Amino acid sequence: MSKCVCTGCQQTFTCLSAFDMHRVGSCGEPIYAESRTRKSRRVIGHTPSQRRCLTEQEMLAKGMGRNAQGWWMTRPSAVHWAEEQAIACS
Numbered sequence: 839m840s841k842c843v844c845t846g847c848q849q850t851f852t853c854l855s856a857f858d859m860h861r862v863g864s865c866g867e868p869i870y871a872e873s874r875t876r877k878s879r880r881v882i883g884h885t886p887s888q889r890r891c892l893t894e895q896e897m898l899a900k901g902m903g904r905n906a907q908g909w910w911m912t913r914p915s916a917v918h919w920a921e922e923q924a925i926a927c928s
């Protein structure tokens with residue numbers, strides 16, 4: 839089974855989509871300056887990167903859950919839970 843470990847928060851994720859869900863914020867947005875006539879605009883800079891990991895509480899609020907090994911997944915699923923527990927017990 840593949841898994842993702844985040845180097846930022848040290849959490850383990852069951853798949854890439856779960857990993858992606860816990861990363862939020864902008865990587866930096868361009869800042870535009872409009873001309874006085876508002877007919878043209880140009881990029882004058884970028885906002886600082888706000889990229890960060892969600893906290894446990896924020897992940898739970900998003901509907902994410904953890905399996906028997908404590909790995910985060912996109913949403914708790916009865917099928918997944920049964921599969922994970924079977925693996926953990928074998």
Ligand SMILES: [Zn+2]
Nearest residue numbers: 844846847891
């Ligand atoms: Zn993280």
